Amino acid sequence: MLVPSPMIRTKKTKAVGIPTIDLSVERSELREQVVKACEEYGFFKVVNHGVKKEVITRMEEEGAEFFAKPNSEKLQAGPATPFGYGCRNIGHNGDMGNLEYLLLHTNPVCISERSKTIAKDPTKFSCVLNDYIGAAKELVCDILELVTEGLWVPDKLSLSNLIKDIQSDSFLRINHYPPLNQNGNKNWAPSKNDGNIDNNASIGFGEHSDPQILTIQRSNDVGGLQISTHDGLWIPVPPDPNEFFIMVGDIFQVLTNGRFRSVRHRALTNTTKNRMSMMYFAAPPLNWWIEPLPKMVTTQNPNVYKPFTWAQYKKAAYSLKLGDSRLDLFKLQHQQQDITQHDSP
Ligand SMILES: C=C1C[C@]23C[C@@]1(O)CC[C@H]2[C@@]12CC[C@H](O)[C@@](C)(C(=O)O1)[C@H]2[C@@H]3C(=O)O
Ligand SMILES: O=C(O)CCC(=O)C(=O)O
Numbered sequence: 115m116l117v118p119s120p121m122i123r124t125k126k127t128k129a130v131g132i133p134t135i136d137l138s139v140e141r142s143e144l145r146e147q148v149v150k151a152c153e154e155y156g157f158f159k160v161v162n163h164g165v166k167k168e169v170i171t172r173m174e175e176e177g178a179e180f181f182a183k184p185n186s187e188k189l190q191a192g193p194a195t196p197f198g199y200g201c202r203n204i205g206h207n208g209d210m211g212n213l214e215y216l217l218l219h220t221n222p223v224c225i226s227e228r229s230k231t232i233a234k235d236p237t238k239f240s241c242v243l244n245d246y247i248g249a250a251k252e253l254v255c256d257i258l259e260l261v262t263e264g265l266w267v268p269d270k271l272s273l274s275n276l277i278k279d280i281q282s283d284s285f286l287r288i289n290h291y292p293p294l295n296q297n298g299n300k301n302w303a304p305s306k307n308d309g310n311i312d313n314n315a316s317i318g319f320g321e322h323s324d325p326q327i328l329t330i331q332r333s334n335d336v337g338g339l340q341i342s343t344h345d346g347l348w349i350p351v352p353p354d355p356n357e358f359f360i361m362v363g364d365i366f367q368v369l370t371n372g373r374f375r376s377v378r379h380r381a382l383t384n385t386t387k388n389r390m391s392m393m394y395f396a397a398p399p400l401n402w403w404i405e406p407l408p409k410m411v412t413t414q415n416p417n418v419y420k421p422f423t424w425a426q427y428k429k430a431a432y433s434l435k436l437g438d439s440r441l442d443l444f445k446l447q448h449q450q451q452d453i454t455q456h457d458s459p
C-alpha cells in the first residue's frame with residue numbers, strides 16, 4: 115500500500131505527494147508500487163527499509179566531524195579529481211555550487227586508502243563507511259530485484275548482480291551545505307566562477323540527473339532537495355533523516371528503454387542551518403555493456419538507445435556540464451553527434 119504523505123504545494127500551486135513505499139508489505143504488491151513510482155516520478159521514499167539506526171547515526175557523526183575540521187585538514191583528503199574533498203567546484207567543467215563534499219569510490223580498498231587522509235582514526239572511519247555502503251548496497255539490490263520481478267524480467271538477479279560485483283563502479287558522496295547569511299553570502303572567499311551562480315545564490319547543487327542506475331539519498335533534518343516533475347515544476351522534498359529516498363538514474367532509463375525516466379533534481383541551501391546529505395550512486399562495472407533489457411523492447415516500443423559501456427557513458431557525462439542531457443547522445447535516431455567521440459577511455 116502507498117503510505118499517504120503530506121501534500122506539497124509548489125510555487126506554481128501544484129499539490130504533489132512524494133510517493134512513499136513501505137518495504138514491509140507483501141511482495142507482489144510491493145513490486146507493482148516500485149515500478150509505478152519509477153515510471154511516474156523516477157523518485158520515491160522508502161520506509162521500513164531495515165537499515166539499522168546505528169549505521170545511519172555513525173555515518174552522520176563521521177560526516178559532521180569531517181566538515182567541522184579546519185580547511186587545512188580537510189584539504190589533506192586530496193582534491194576530488196575524481197575522489198577526495200571538493201569545495202564549490204562540481205566536476206571539471208566549471209560548474210559551481212554552494213557546498214563542500216567528499217566523493218569516494220565504494221570499493222573497500224579505496225575506502226581504506228582514502229580514510230588514512232580523511233580521518234584521525236582511519237580504521238573507525240572506514241568501518242563506519244563500509245557498514246553504510248553495505249546497507250545502501252543491500253537496499254539498492256532489494257529494489258532492483260523488485261523491479262526485475264515487477265517487469266517480468268526472466269533473470270531476477272540480472273541487475274542486482276552488477277551492483278554486487280566486486281568491480282562495481284558505485285560511489286559514495288557526502289555533501290555539506292553551509293547556511294547562507296542574510297545577504298545571500300557565505301563565509302567562503304569569492305571565487306572567479308561566482309558569476310555562474312550570482313542569480314542563484316541559494317542553489318547548493320544545480321539541476322541534473324544522476325548518470326548511474328539508482329541513487330540512495332538521505333539527509334539530516336534540513337530540507338533542500340527538490341525534484342522536477344515531467345511538466346517542469348519543482349517539488350520540495352521534506353527531509354526525513356530516518357528514511358531513504360530513491361532516485362532513478364540515466365542508466366535505468368536506458369535499461370527500461372525509456373519506461374522509467376531519470377529524475378532531474380537539485381539541492382537548495384538553507385538560510386540558517388547546515389544541511390548534510392549522503393548519496394550512494396549504484397553503478398555497474400566500467401566494462402559492462404548497457405542496452406535496454408530484451409523484455410523492454412517490443413514492436414510497439416522499439417529500441418531507443420545504442421549499446422554502450424558504462425565507461426563510455428561516464429566519459430561522455432564527465433565531458434559535459436552538470437545540467438546537460440547526456441542521454442540524447444546515445445539515442446539511436448541521434449544522427450548529428452556520434453557516440454565514437456566518447457569512445458572508451
Ligand atoms: C559536472 C559534473 C559533476 C559530475 C560529473 C559531471 O561532469 C556531470 C555529472 C555529475 C555527477 C552528478 C551525480 C553525482 O553527484 C556525480 C558524482 C556523478 O556521478 O555525476 C557527479 C559528478 C561529479 O561531481 O564528479
Ligand atoms: O544534496 C542532495 O540532497 C542532492 C545532491 C545530489 O544530487 C548529488 O550529489 O548528486
Ligand SMILES: [Fe+2]
Pocket residue numbers: 322323324379
Ligand atoms: Fe544528484
